[in-house]
Amino acid sequence: MEDALSIPPLISGNFAFFFDLDGTLADIKPHPDDVFIPEDVLTRLSLLAELNDRALALISGRSIAELEQLAKPYRFPLAGVHGAERRDINGRTERMTLPEAVLQPLERELRHGIAPLTGVELETKGMAFALHYRQAPQHEEAVFALAKTLIAHYPQLAMQPGKCVVELKPSGIHKGAAIGAFMQTPPFLGKKPVFLGDDLTDEHGFKTVNKLGGISIKVGPGATQAMWRLAGVNDVYQWLEKLVDHQQQEQRALTNRRDGYESLSRSI
Numbered sequence: 445m446e447d448a449l450s451i452p453p454l455i456s457g458n459f460a461f462f463f464d465l466d467g468t469l470a471d472i473k474p475h476p477d478d479v480f481i482p483e484d485v486l487t488r489l490s491l492l493a494e495l496n497d498r499a500l501a502l503i504s505g506r507s508i509a510e511l512e513q514l515a516k517p518y519r520f521p522l523a524g525v526h527g528a529e530r531r532d533i534n535g536r537t538e539r540m541t542l543p544e545a546v547l548q549p550l551e552r553e554l555r556h557g558i559a560p561l562t563g564v565e566l567e568t569k570g571m572a573f574a575l576h577y578r579q580a581p582q583h584e585e586a587v588f589a590l591a592k593t594l595i596a597h598y599p600q601l602a603m604q605p606g607k608c609v610v611e612l613k614p615s616g617i618h619k620g621a622a623i624g625a626f627m628q629t630p631p632f633l634g635k636k637p638v639f640l641g642d643d644l645t646d647e648h649g650f651k652t653v654n655k656l657g658g659i660s661i662k663v664g665p666g667a668t669q670a671m672w673r674l675a676g677v678n679d680v681y682q683w684l685e686k687l688v689d690h691q692q693q694e695q696r697a698l699t700n701r702r703d704g705y706e707s708l709s710r711s712i
Protein backbone atom coordinates (compact mmCIF):
# COMPACT_ATOMS: atom_id res chain seq x y z
CA MET A 445 0.00 0.00 0.00
CA GLU A 446 2.22 2.84 -1.21
CA ASP A 447 -0.25 5.67 -1.67
CA ALA A 448 -3.58 4.99 0.00
CA LEU A 449 -2.39 6.35 3.29
CA SER A 450 -3.34 9.40 5.26
CA ILE A 451 -2.92 10.87 8.74
CA PRO A 452 -4.41 8.52 11.35
CA PRO A 453 -7.56 9.58 13.22
CA LEU A 454 -7.58 10.90 16.80
CA ILE A 455 -8.98 7.84 18.49
CA SER A 456 -10.37 7.17 21.92
CA GLY A 457 -12.02 4.14 23.42
CA ASN A 458 -10.68 0.66 23.83
CA PHE A 459 -7.18 0.87 22.33
CA ALA A 460 -3.73 -0.50 23.23
CA PHE A 461 -0.72 1.45 21.96
CA PHE A 462 2.58 0.08 20.65
CA PHE A 463 5.44 2.35 19.59
CA ASP A 464 8.63 1.51 17.76
CA LEU A 465 11.60 3.57 18.94
CA ASP A 466 14.29 4.49 16.35
CA GLY A 467 12.76 6.49 13.51
CA THR A 468 9.38 6.71 15.27
CA LEU A 469 9.82 8.13 18.78
CA ALA A 470 13.39 9.31 18.14
CA ASP A 471 15.13 10.75 15.12
CA ILE A 472 17.65 8.53 13.35
CA LYS A 473 21.18 9.58 14.39
CA PRO A 474 24.65 8.80 13.01
CA HIS A 475 25.27 6.38 15.90
CA PRO A 476 22.83 4.32 18.04
CA ASP A 477 24.24 5.87 21.25
CA ASP A 478 23.27 9.40 20.11
CA VAL A 479 19.55 8.65 20.27
CA PHE A 480 17.13 10.09 22.85
CA ILE A 481 13.37 10.59 23.25
CA PRO A 482 12.57 14.21 24.12
CA GLU A 483 11.29 14.70 27.70
CA ASP A 484 7.93 16.16 26.65
CA VAL A 485 7.34 13.17 24.34
CA LEU A 486 8.05 10.76 27.19
CA THR A 487 5.64 12.69 29.39
CA ARG A 488 2.94 12.46 26.71
CA LEU A 489 3.53 8.72 26.32
CA SER A 490 3.05 8.32 30.03
CA LEU A 491 -0.18 10.38 29.91
CA LEU A 492 -1.43 8.28 26.99
CA ALA A 493 -0.67 5.13 29.00
CA GLU A 494 -2.64 6.48 31.98
CA LEU A 495 -5.58 7.39 29.75
CA ASN A 496 -5.66 3.84 28.32
CA ASP A 497 -5.42 1.55 31.38
CA ARG A 498 -1.59 1.56 31.00
CA ALA A 499 -1.91 -0.43 27.75
CA LEU A 500 1.14 1.09 26.07
CA ALA A 501 4.39 -0.69 25.20
CA LEU A 502 7.61 0.04 23.33
CA ILE A 503 8.44 -2.54 20.65
CA SER A 504 12.01 -2.23 19.41
CA GLY A 505 15.02 -3.89 17.88
CA ARG A 506 17.03 -2.49 20.79
CA SER A 507 17.60 -4.47 23.97
CA ILE A 508 15.29 -4.00 26.96
CA ALA A 509 18.25 -2.63 28.93
CA GLU A 510 18.65 0.19 26.37
CA LEU A 511 14.91 0.81 26.13
CA GLU A 512 14.72 1.12 29.91
CA GLN A 513 17.39 3.85 29.85
CA LEU A 514 15.77 5.69 26.94
CA ALA A 515 12.30 5.65 28.58
CA LYS A 516 13.46 6.94 31.99
CA PRO A 517 11.89 8.05 34.32
CA TYR A 518 8.90 6.07 33.03
CA ARG A 519 8.52 2.31 33.12
CA PHE A 520 6.50 0.91 30.23
CA PRO A 521 6.02 -2.71 29.16
CA LEU A 522 8.80 -3.43 26.66
CA ALA A 523 9.64 -5.80 23.82
CA GLY A 524 13.34 -5.73 22.96
CA VAL A 525 15.44 -7.29 20.20
CA HIS A 526 12.38 -7.49 17.90
CA GLY A 527 10.53 -9.48 20.56
CA ALA A 528 13.26 -11.88 21.73
CA GLU A 529 12.92 -10.18 25.13
CA ARG A 530 9.65 -9.02 26.70
CA ARG A 531 8.89 -7.26 29.98
CA ASP A 532 5.21 -7.15 30.93
CA ILE A 533 3.25 -4.57 32.94
CA ASN A 534 4.27 -6.30 36.21
CA GLY A 535 7.97 -6.24 35.35
CA ARG A 536 8.11 -9.97 34.57
CA THR A 537 10.71 -10.52 31.87
CA GLU A 538 10.95 -13.35 29.34
CA ARG A 539 14.09 -13.69 27.29
CA MET A 540 14.85 -16.04 24.45
CA THR A 541 18.38 -17.41 24.42
CA LEU A 542 20.60 -19.20 21.95
CA PRO A 543 23.24 -21.78 22.96
CA GLU A 544 26.76 -20.47 23.60
CA ALA A 545 27.85 -23.09 21.04
CA VAL A 546 26.09 -20.93 18.45
CA LEU A 547 26.74 -17.46 19.86
CA GLN A 548 30.49 -17.73 20.41
CA PRO A 549 31.54 -18.95 16.96
CA LEU A 550 29.00 -16.65 15.33
CA GLU A 551 30.39 -13.56 17.08
CA ARG A 552 33.92 -14.66 16.15
CA GLU A 553 32.91 -15.06 12.49
CA LEU A 554 31.12 -11.71 12.46
CA ARG A 555 34.15 -9.92 13.93
CA HIS A 556 36.42 -11.67 11.49
CA GLY A 557 34.07 -10.84 8.60
CA ILE A 558 33.86 -7.11 9.29
CA ALA A 559 37.56 -6.68 10.11
CA PRO A 560 38.38 -5.54 6.55
CA LEU A 561 35.17 -3.45 6.29
CA THR A 562 36.39 -0.23 7.90
CA GLY A 563 33.57 1.76 9.52
CA VAL A 564 31.20 -1.22 9.89
CA GLU A 565 30.24 -1.76 13.54
CA LEU A 566 29.02 -4.86 15.33
CA GLU A 567 26.34 -4.42 18.00
CA THR A 568 25.87 -7.46 20.25
CA LYS A 569 22.53 -7.97 21.96
CA GLY A 570 22.84 -11.33 23.69
CA MET A 571 20.82 -13.55 21.36
CA ALA A 572 21.15 -11.25 18.29
CA PHE A 573 23.71 -9.17 16.42
CA ALA A 574 23.45 -5.99 14.35
CA LEU A 575 25.91 -5.01 11.63
CA HIS A 576 25.75 -1.22 11.26
CA TYR A 577 27.06 0.32 8.03
CA ARG A 578 25.73 3.92 8.39
CA GLN A 579 29.35 5.15 8.68
CA ALA A 580 30.48 3.01 5.73
CA PRO A 581 27.64 2.75 3.17
CA GLN A 582 30.15 1.55 0.54
CA HIS A 583 30.23 -1.78 2.43
CA GLU A 584 26.46 -2.41 2.25
CA GLU A 585 26.79 -5.24 -0.25
CA ALA A 586 29.62 -6.93 1.65
CA VAL A 587 27.66 -6.69 4.91
CA PHE A 588 24.59 -8.33 3.31
CA ALA A 589 26.80 -11.03 1.79
CA LEU A 590 28.41 -11.76 5.17
CA ALA A 591 25.02 -11.95 6.91
CA LYS A 592 23.61 -14.25 4.21
CA THR A 593 26.59 -16.61 4.43
CA LEU A 594 26.30 -16.89 8.20
CA ILE A 595 22.52 -17.33 8.17
CA ALA A 596 23.02 -20.28 5.82
CA HIS A 597 25.22 -21.94 8.47
CA TYR A 598 22.98 -21.19 11.46
CA PRO A 599 19.36 -22.29 10.91
CA GLN A 600 18.52 -20.90 14.40
CA LEU A 601 19.00 -17.41 12.97
CA ALA A 602 17.11 -15.17 10.55
CA MET A 603 18.18 -12.00 8.79
CA GLN A 604 16.48 -8.68 9.54
CA PRO A 605 17.47 -5.74 7.32
CA GLY A 606 16.83 -2.21 8.56
CA LYS A 607 18.03 1.36 8.14
CA CYS A 608 21.78 1.02 7.36
CA VAL A 609 21.80 -2.17 9.39
CA VAL A 610 21.53 -5.92 8.89
CA GLU A 611 20.60 -7.92 11.95
CA LEU A 612 20.91 -11.62 12.75
CA LYS A 613 18.12 -12.53 15.15
CA PRO A 614 16.63 -15.84 16.35
CA SER A 615 14.33 -17.40 13.71
CA GLY A 616 10.61 -16.94 14.30
CA ILE A 617 11.17 -13.84 16.42
CA HIS A 618 9.46 -10.70 15.13
CA LYS A 619 7.53 -7.67 16.30
CA GLY A 620 4.19 -9.13 15.18
CA ALA A 621 4.60 -12.04 17.59
CA ALA A 622 5.62 -9.63 20.37
CA ILE A 623 2.49 -7.49 19.86
CA GLY A 624 0.36 -10.65 19.64
CA ALA A 625 1.80 -11.88 22.97
CA PHE A 626 1.08 -8.57 24.72
CA MET A 627 -2.47 -8.60 23.33
CA GLN A 628 -3.19 -11.86 25.14
CA THR A 629 -2.63 -10.42 28.61
CA PRO A 630 -3.93 -7.47 30.65
CA PRO A 631 -3.95 -4.53 30.30
CA PHE A 632 -3.83 -5.10 26.51
CA LEU A 633 -6.32 -7.97 26.40
CA GLY A 634 -9.67 -7.09 24.80
CA LYS A 635 -8.44 -3.85 23.21
CA LYS A 636 -7.67 -2.95 19.59
CA PRO A 637 -3.94 -2.55 18.92
CA VAL A 638 -2.44 0.63 17.48
CA PHE A 639 1.15 0.35 16.24
CA LEU A 640 3.50 3.00 14.87
CA GLY A 641 6.77 2.06 13.16
CA ASP A 642 9.09 3.24 10.42
CA ASP A 643 11.21 0.31 9.27
CA LEU A 644 11.11 -3.13 7.65
CA THR A 645 11.05 -4.90 11.02
CA ASP A 646 7.81 -3.03 11.80
CA GLU A 647 6.01 -4.59 8.83
CA HIS A 648 5.60 -7.78 10.90
CA GLY A 649 3.86 -5.66 13.52
CA PHE A 650 1.58 -4.00 10.93
CA LYS A 651 0.53 -7.40 9.63
CA THR A 652 -0.51 -8.60 13.11
CA VAL A 653 -2.28 -5.34 13.92
CA ASN A 654 -4.21 -5.44 10.64
CA LYS A 655 -5.29 -9.02 11.35
CA LEU A 656 -6.54 -7.97 14.77
CA GLY A 657 -8.57 -5.12 13.25
CA GLY A 658 -6.33 -2.46 14.78
CA ILE A 659 -4.66 0.68 13.48
CA SER A 660 -1.28 0.35 11.75
CA ILE A 661 0.71 3.54 11.13
CA LYS A 662 3.80 3.77 8.95
CA VAL A 663 6.19 6.61 9.80
CA GLY A 664 7.99 8.05 6.78
CA PRO A 665 8.00 7.12 3.10
CA GLY A 666 8.11 3.69 1.46
CA ALA A 667 5.88 0.75 0.61
CA THR A 668 4.10 -0.71 3.62
CA GLN A 669 1.28 -2.92 4.85
CA ALA A 670 0.20 -0.17 7.25
CA MET A 671 -3.19 1.50 6.80
CA TRP A 672 -2.15 5.01 7.79
CA ARG A 673 0.93 7.20 7.51
CA LEU A 674 2.71 9.96 9.37
CA ALA A 675 5.45 11.74 7.42
CA GLY A 676 8.18 11.61 10.05
CA VAL A 677 9.18 11.69 13.71
CA ASN A 678 7.96 15.29 14.21
CA ASP A 679 4.57 14.31 12.82
CA VAL A 680 4.47 11.46 15.35
CA TYR A 681 5.14 13.99 18.12
CA GLN A 682 2.36 16.29 16.85
CA TRP A 683 -0.13 13.43 16.46
CA LEU A 684 0.71 12.19 19.96
CA GLU A 685 0.18 15.68 21.42
CA LYS A 686 -3.21 16.04 19.68
CA LEU A 687 -4.22 12.51 20.65
CA VAL A 688 -3.51 13.09 24.34
CA ASP A 689 -5.41 16.43 24.25
CA HIS A 690 -8.31 14.74 22.48
CA GLN A 691 -8.49 11.85 24.96
CA GLN A 692 -8.20 14.22 27.94
CA GLN A 693 -11.12 16.28 26.57
CA GLU A 694 -13.18 13.13 26.06
CA GLN A 695 -12.43 12.04 29.59
CA ARG A 696 -13.41 15.45 31.01
CA ALA A 697 -16.67 15.36 29.04
CA LEU A 698 -17.40 11.87 30.37
CA THR A 699 -16.67 12.94 33.96
CA ASN A 700 -18.95 16.00 33.56
CA ARG A 701 -21.75 13.82 32.17
CA ARG A 702 -21.39 11.35 35.07
CA ASP A 703 -21.36 14.18 37.62
CA GLY A 704 -24.48 15.59 35.93
CA TYR A 705 -26.33 12.25 36.15
CA GLU A 706 -25.31 11.77 39.78
CA SER A 707 -26.51 15.19 40.90
CA LEU A 708 -29.72 14.69 38.88
CA SER A 709 -30.42 11.30 40.50
CA ARG A 710 -29.72 12.81 43.97
CA SER A 711 -32.23 15.62 43.31
CA ILE A 712 -35.03 13.25 42.21
Ligand SMILES: O=P(O)(O)OC[C@H]1O[C@H](O[C@H]2O[C@H](CO)[C@@H](O)[C@H](O)[C@H]2O)[C@H](O)[C@@H](O)[C@@H]1O
Nearest residue numbers: 465466472473474475476504505506607608609
Ligand atom coordinates in the same frame (compact mmCIF):
# COMPACT_ATOMS: atom_id res chain seq x y z
O1 LIG B 1 13.04 -1.25 16.21
P1 LIG B 1 13.70 0.07 16.40
O2 LIG B 1 13.37 0.72 17.73
O3 LIG B 1 13.44 1.00 15.26
O4 LIG B 1 15.26 -0.23 16.43
C1 LIG B 1 15.93 -0.63 15.22
C2 LIG B 1 17.42 -0.53 15.40
O5 LIG B 1 17.69 0.80 15.87
C3 LIG B 1 19.06 1.14 16.12
O6 LIG B 1 19.72 1.31 14.87
C4 LIG B 1 19.10 2.28 14.03
O7 LIG B 1 19.11 3.57 14.67
C5 LIG B 1 20.40 4.16 14.86
C6 LIG B 1 20.21 5.46 15.60
O8 LIG B 1 19.36 6.33 14.93
C7 LIG B 1 21.08 4.35 13.52
O9 LIG B 1 22.40 4.91 13.71
C8 LIG B 1 21.18 2.99 12.81
O10 LIG B 1 21.71 3.18 11.49
C9 LIG B 1 19.79 2.36 12.69
O11 LIG B 1 19.86 1.08 12.11
C10 LIG B 1 19.73 0.12 17.01
O12 LIG B 1 21.11 0.32 17.05
C11 LIG B 1 19.43 -1.32 16.61
O13 LIG B 1 19.88 -2.19 17.63
C12 LIG B 1 17.92 -1.50 16.46
O14 LIG B 1 17.62 -2.83 16.07
